[in-house]
Amino acid sequence: MEPLGEQERERLLHTQVQGERLKAAVHYTVGCLCQEVAEDKGIQFSKQTIAAISEITFRQCENFAKDLEMFARHGKRTVINSEDVKLLARRSNSLLRYITQKSEELALNNLEQKERKKKKSSAAKGRTTSDEQVEAVMAESEDSNMA
């Protein structure tokens, strides 16, 4: 095998470091979610259990990512959209229903945001619509986090 070039090695290392950081982020979130379940059910989770669920979730993401990318490519797109995510949830009826409902909520919110923006900035029209869309969604997600 050819020895890796300097650039290639650097890239690999960067990916590894990034992966570890993301794993830690997943572990933290899983910890919070498990805490909620624990309070709900009046039960405790051992640290190893939380670590195991984190690891499983992290691995699950690899499949999700590969499937999503393939679904989008199948639709001749490079941007993964809500439809691709729904396809991912197809195996479980209740999950699909839940995700579809969430998706409709998001779409509705986006529409409202767009209307509001249109009214507000019909005079000052500087930016492109796609920029505004992205901003609208970001603002939306922050709103719902506050609620």
Place this chain on the structure above:
Amino acid sequence: MEKREESASGFRKETVNKILHLHFKDDKTRVSSDALLLMAEMLNVFVREAAARSARQAQAEDLDRVDIEHVEKVLPQLDCCAVVCQMPKYTTSMQLPLPTHL
């Protein structure tokens, strides 16, 4: 209750985006904002489901502490596809490094 959970915890959009990009084969692949929020929700459901089923398994064994064996027992039925099929291999050789910050 639903609202509280959403604000208190759950995956962040940015984290989900980065994790997905870790595994994309094509650098040009992007994820729309809505799709990211939905994916975050999918992951929340996945984790809660894993936690709740493991908890139920522990309670069925009359224990008040969920341990790794309970996760192993509910893993095969956990509704997500491919990883779960690979899981037996993973669980039997399960030597999970505990994250260092614990």
